[in-house]
Amino acid sequence: MIKTIKLKITDVLGNISNKFTAHNISVTILLIIPLVLLFLFSFLIGRYPVSPLDVITALYAKFLPANYSISPSLDTIIFQIRLPRIIAAMMVGAALSVAGASFQGLFRNPLVAPDKLGVTAGAGFGAALAILLSLGGLMIQISAFIGGLVAVTLTYLFSKTFKGTSMLTLVLCGIAVESFFAALIALSKYVADPFQQLPTIVFWLMGSLAAVTNQDLLLMGPPIIIGIIILLLIRWRINVLSMGEEEAQSMGVNIKSLQAIIIVSCTVITASAVGICGIIGWIGLVIPHVARMIVGPDHKVLLPASIILGAFFLLLIDDVSRTMISVEIPLGILTAIIGAPFFLYLLSKSKEVWA
Amino acid sequence: MSSIIEIIDASFSYDGYNKIFEGINFSVEKGDIFCILGANGTGKTTLIKCLNRLMELDSGKVLLNNQDIYSLSHSEIAKNIGYIPQIHNSTFPFSVFDVVLMGRAPHLDLFESPGEEDFKIAEKSLESLNISYLKDKPYTEISGGERQLVFIALVLTQEPSVLLLDEPTSHLDFGNQIRTLNIIEKLSKKGLSVVMSSHFPDQAFISANKVAIMRDKNFIDMGTPEEVITEQNMAKTYGIHVKIVDIGDRVACVPLKIK
Numbered sequence A: 001m002i003k004t005i006k007l008k009i010t011d012v013l014g015n016i017s018n019k020f021t022a023h024n025i026s027v028t029i030l031l032i033i034p035l036v037l038l039f040l041f042s043f044l045i046g047r048y049p050v051s052p053l054d055v056i057t058a059l060y061a062k063f064l065p066a067n068y069s070i071s072p073s074l075d076t077i078i079f080q081i082r083l084p085r086i087i088a089a090m091m092v093g094a095a096l097s098v099a100g101a102s103f104q105g106l107f108r109n110p111l112v113a114p115d116k117l118g119v120t121a122g123a124g125f126g127a128a129l130a131i132l133l134s135l136g137g138l139m140i141q142i143s144a145f146i147g148g149l150v151a152v153t154l155t156y157l158f159s160k161t162f163k164g165t166s167m168l169t170l171v172l173c174g175i176a177v178e179s180f181f182a183a184l185i186a187l188s189k190y191v192a193d194p195f196q197q198l199p200t201i202v203f204w205l206m207g208s209l210a211a212v213t214n215q216d217l218l219l220m221g222p223p224i225i226i227g228i229i230i231l232l233l234i235r236w237r238i239n240v241l242s243m244g245e246e247e248a249q250s251m252g253v254n255i256k257s258l259q260a261i262i263i264v265s266c267t268v269i270t271a272s273a274v275g276i277c278g279i280i281g282w283i284g285l286v287i288p289h290v291a292r293m294i295v296g297p298d299h300k301v302l303l304p305a306s307i308i309l310g311a312f313f314l315l316l317i318d319d320v321s322r323t324m325i326s327v328e329i330p331l332g333i334l335t336a337i338i339g340a341p342f343f344l345y346l347l348s349k350s351k352e353v354w355a
Numbered sequence B: 001m002s003s004i005i006e007i008i009d010a011s012f013s014y015d016g017y018n019k020i021f022e023g024i025n026f027s028v029e030k031g032d033i034f035c036i037l038g039a040n041g042t043g044k045t046t047l048i049k050c051l052n053r054l055m056e057l058d059s060g061k062v063l064l065n066n067q068d069i070y071s072l073s074h075s076e077i078a079k080n081i082g083y084i085p086q087i088h089n090s091t092f093p094f095s096v097f098d099v100v101l102m103g104r105a106p107h108l109d110l111f112e113s114p115g116e117e118d119f120k121i122a123e124k125s126l127e128s129l130n131i132s133y134l135k136d137k138p139y140t141e142i143s144g145g146e147r148q149l150v151f152i153a154l155v156l157t158q159e160p161s162v163l164l165l166d167e168p169t170s171h172l173d174f175g176n177q178i179r180t181l182n183i184i185e186k187l188s189k190k191g192l193s194v195v196m197s198s199h200f201p202d203q204a205f206i207s208a209n210k211v212a213i214m215r216d217k218n219f220i221d222m223g224t225p226e227e228v229i230t231e232q233n234m235a236k237t238y239g240i241h242v243k244i245v246d247i248g249d250r251v252a253c254v255p256l257k258i259k
Helices: A002-018 A021-042 A052-063 A072-106 A119-132 A137-160 A167-191 A197-206 A214-233 A235-241 A245-250 A255-277 A283-295 A299-323 A331-349 B044-051 B074-080 B096-107 B116-128 B144-157 B174-189 B201-207 B231-238
Strands: B003-013 B019-029 B033-038 B059-064 B081-084 B162-166 B193-198 B210-215 B218-223 B242-246 B251-255
Touching: A021 A052, A021 A072, A021 A283, A021 A299, A052 A072, A072 A214, A072 A235, A072 A255, A072 A283, A072 A299, A119 A137, A119 A167, A119 A197, A119 A255, A137 A167, A137 A214, A137 A255, A167 A197, A197 A331, A214 A235, A214 A255, A214 A299, A235 A245, A235 A255, A235 A299, A235 B096, A245 A255, A245 B081, A283 A299, A283 A331, A299 A331, B003 B044, B003 B193, B019 B044, B019 B193, B019 B210, B019 B218, B033 B044, B033 B174, B033 B201, B044 B081, B044 B162, B044 B193, B074 B081, B074 B096, B081 B144, B096 B116, B096 B144, B116 B144, B144 B174, B162 B174, B174 B193, B174 B201, B193 B201, B201 B251, B210 B231, B218 B231, B231 B242
Parallel strands: B033 B193, B033 B210, B081 B162, B162 B193
Antiparallel strands: B003 B019, B003 B059, B210 B218, B242 B251
16 A cells, blocks of 8 residues: 555656656745745844844734734834835846746847836836926836836837838837937936936936835736736747747747737836836846756746746845945946846856857 | 648739749648759748748638638647748757647647646657657757757647648758658658658659649649659759669659769
8 A cells, every 4th residue: 555655656756757847846946945034034134123033923913813913113114114125126026037038038039138128218218207397206106117118119119110020120129219218318317407306317217125115016016916927827838939930830829919918018017117116227137047047948937937036136136235335225236236247157157058 | 532731823922013923723632742842942931831821822722621721820720730940940948848848839728838648749759750868958959950850749749730841851961861751751651741842853752742843933843753853844943954763662863964
């Protein structure tokens, strides 16, 4: 009896390891553990001292039916200040990474980042414009979001006017639109009031999570989460699409609609992420690479792994940003300063050869 | 016998007026190997791509099991027609098994990933071509000949009834050319219909049972290899002289030196 069960178990295990992906799925699950630890650890960082016990008690009291009560100041620190910031860091990191991984598959190019179609520059200009018009925080976010969508729509419409719309024309139009909006951002800075608006624009463009509130999360969270879910649902098809348009079509993929789904989802995700915290470069390019080095190129596991790693990386960066020196270092600067050497190190270590 | 795939009065142009071909008719039956010959740039590849709607005809019809392919979705076409391109590269180093698994795409919904059944079908395709040993290798690091076989395995995973091959032997070494033809022949014996283009008239003798020669926007001849691959036709098509010789187990088409 026991022997048959044992046999069955080895059988099942053998089956699972045969399945190739299974090995990678368990790696993905392993990746979650450091993320959870970092999540808990991040509550401890900051000017107001919070003990690990406080965090666990507070989380327990909040989310499980318990009779503990915690002090109001602790409640504010944990749930009004640190939690939204931690959630935002993880969400934005995950968002930019998953969008980057999807875009790299869509464009069959590992050098593509989610801002390739102009979404980041468009969102940046949207925010700069709102700041110029002295609109409030909420309006800056909405304006950034709309700016991102407008830029990608323009890219798409321009690429439509060329015969034989291929992904290459789309990228070329994206580059044009991107520099156009970059120029508009520069123009906004040039005309901005140098004492009030200019620093706001500059800091906003460098990216920060310092001012994130629960309300921001409620506004920009849903589009990010919906976009991520859609990308996760179609993730296996990105494999097929990355084999080439003609090949994918001959395998029965409706490429036009699949491309549209990916572009719309990534655009909404990225525009929302930029809306929450400004422009944070580098993550969307690098994290998919790191994920690919760990779990391989199969998008079925690559996308979940990118999400977890992206969340981990930006949360780590944000922790560093608020502890390293007494003033917060903008995230856009840190992601590059920490990310670039790390990436080069990984690249030199990896066996992967790009043809 | 009823035809699996039939093309009726087909014409195609890229720009709307310069026809690449017009008035083309042929039909392929179960187990047929139909080989299209022709000089470079005569539109063989374009014609093949029109058969599974990678390109759309200006006028004319393609019938798949008597159904107009323009009334079918891409996934319905892909369940019946597999297409193997001339040459293929992947950007990402997918494992061979992951690549072969992609052939299940037409059988899965948009939100679905392949499951146990699909793994089995993919394994079977690999086994049928004797390339199971490649399973875990990165697709980007195997040889051109192996990649060709892997792509054939991918297409077999689609479980089609028709195979379209665009110059399947043109990037292969001498031995792999003949091995590929042998595989094509075996597949046709299992009931698959094959439409392929080729630059080698001699290969039509080895594998095909129907041959057409494409030239000046149309077929100038169509029939069995013996009927079509003649010294006159080859001179007309390629502008060189050939000799058709009996070499024992088959006839061969041998090019002569240009004097």
